[in-house]
Amino acid sequence: MHEWALAEAVVSTVSQIAEKEGLKEVAEVKIKVGELQQIELEILEFALSQLKALKLKNTKFSIQKVRAELKCRVCGHKWIFRKEKMNEEVAEAIHFIPEIAHTYIKCIKCGSRDFEILEGRGIWLESIKGVK
Amino acid sequence: MVDPRIGIIEERLKGINNIIAVSSGKGGVGKSLIASTLALTLARRDYKVGLFDLDFTSPSTHVILGVKGLQPKEEKGIIPPQVHGLRYMSIVYYSGEYASPLRGADISNALIELLAITRWNNLDFLIIDMPPGISDAILDIIRLIKRIKFLIVTTPSRLAFETVRKLTDLLSELGIPVIGAVENMKMKESQFIQQQVERRGITFLGEVRFDTMLEEAIGNVNKLSATQFGKKIQEIANILEP
Ligand SMILES: Nc1ncnc2c1ncn2[C@@H]1O[C@H](COP(=O)(O)OP(=O)(O)OP(=O)(O)O)[C@@H](O)[C@H]1O
Ligand SMILES: [Mg+2]
Numbered sequence: 001m002h003e004w005a006l007a008e009a010v011v012s013t014v015s016q017i018a019e020k021e022g023l024k025e026v027a028e029v030k031i032k033v034g035e036l037q038q039i040e041l042e043i044l045e046f047a048l049s050q051l052k053a054l055k056l057k058n059t060k061f062s063i064q065k066v067r068a069e070l071k072c073r074v075c076g077h078k079w080i081f082r083k084e085k086m087n088e089e090v091a092e093a094i095h096f097i098p099e100i101a102h103t104y105i106k107c108i109k110c111g112s113r114d115f116e117i118l119e120g121r122g123i124w125l126e127s128i129k130g131v132k
Numbered sequence: 133m134v135d136p137r138i139g140i141i142e143e144r145l146k147g148i149n150n151i152i153a154v155s156s157g158k159g160g161v162g163k164s165l166i167a168s169t170l171a172l173t174l175a176r177r178d179y180k181v182g183l184f185d186l187d188f189t190s191p192s193t194h195v196i197l198g199v200k201g202l203q204p205k206e207e208k209g210i211i212p213p214q215v216h217g218l219r220y221m222s223i224v225y226y227s228g229e230y231a232s233p234l235r236g237a238d239i240s241n242a243l244i245e246l247l248a249i250t251r252w253n254n255l256d257f258l259i260i261d262m263p264p265g266i267s268d269a270i271l272d273i274i275r276l277i278k279r280i281k282f283l284i285v286t287t288p289s290r291l292a293f294e295t296v297r298k299l300t301d302l303l304s305e306l307g308i309p310v311i312g313a314v315e316n317m318k319m320k321e322s323q324f325i326q327q328q329v330e331r332r333g334i335t336f337l338g339e340v341r342f343d344t345m346l347e348e349a350i351g352n353v354n355k356l357s358a359t360q361f362g363k364k365i366q367e368i369a370n371i372l373e374p
């Protein structure tokens with residue numbers, strides 16, 4: 001359940017931003033979640049709903065999935081990461097540290113492990129809407 | 133776009149009294165052995181100690197400690213397992229025995245991830261085994277761990293010290309505390325390193341002789357503590373105690 005730890009990170013960061021911007025209340029937070037990290041959205045949503053701090057009590061968290069696109073730095077081939085192709089242990093290791101993908105995944109064209117995660121790595125905050 | 137992980141790092145580390153990076157700039161000078169032995173020593177003195185292997189591409193503390201088949205517990209994050217009385221965290225739990233070829237940005241990302249999700253709880257000391265180089269890992273811990281202190285390792289060689297001095301210059305420019313410097317693998321008498329270190333206002337923590345028995349002790353913590361090397365590190369550990 002490391003979704004819980006990430007949810008805490010989201011709530012803590014949003015609270016810090018709300019404080020800094022002098023927001024009375026946070027109306028909406030848009031979160032993007034990359035598929036490489038295979039975050040369980042239900043758990044993340046549940047954790048967020050449990051963790052809502054004072055200023056976030058009415059906040060709507062909109063979560064959007066982003067597919068994980070990888071690009072080989074050697075031959076330029078691009079592909080999409082698919083969890084279904086992984087064995088469970090490997091998928092779990094990548095879940096905890098997405099960079100572990102370099103340990104277990106190779107470019108399907110040239111065999112290189114030197115690839116770039118173009119998008120869809122982990123979790124990030126796209127926007128925060130607040131009431132001043 | 134905001135990375136939400138950064139905002140929780142301080143919170144994750146708030147129960148730790150001392151965060152010490154064992155660092156050098158130079159490679160192969162004994163950082164991992166010193167970091168591991170120091171952590172073990174403090175744990176045996178009943179302090180709560182964590183050891184964090186930050187050398188993601190070439191981790192080695194698990195070999196020194198003889199750690200095998202361990203996995204961290206998941207509980208609203210990751211709880212580092214207890215090994216020989218210390219809380220131990222390494223990327224090897226996830227990379228296993230395979231290579232993890234990572235570029236700088238990946239190293240940063242993995243570091244941020246682990247700092248954001250690892251629950252160390254209360255510790256007297258967190259010892260961090262740093263990779264060689266004055267690059268991503270050092271820049272990131274300086275950026276992300278405001279309370280970081282450095283313990284510097286060098287060898288008697290001018291070649292090692294040439295890099296070490298650049299690291300200490302950088303740290304002093306940034307006002308980051310340096311606990312002191314250890315001269316490791318000493319083979320013959322010379323005051324060169326001690327003088328150079330003290331000239332820069334850094335505490336000279338002592339010299340550790342080259343120990344021909346050390347290799348045999350790798351993987352066995354009791355043997356390691358009993359070596360000349362182990363005994364010297366125990367002496368140096370006194371300086372870290374409150
Ligand atoms: N005092 C010593 N006497 C004999 N051998 C030593 C001593 N200190 C370290 N070594 C040996 O030197 C080698 C390098 O040690 P270690 O891996 O701890 O260095 P490091 O600084 O962590 O290296 P890296 O920069 O690759 O992380 C190891 O084989 C270790 O056993
Ligand atoms: Mg090392």
Ligand SMILES: [Zn+2]
Nearest residue numbers: 072075107110
């Ligand atoms: Zn390729």
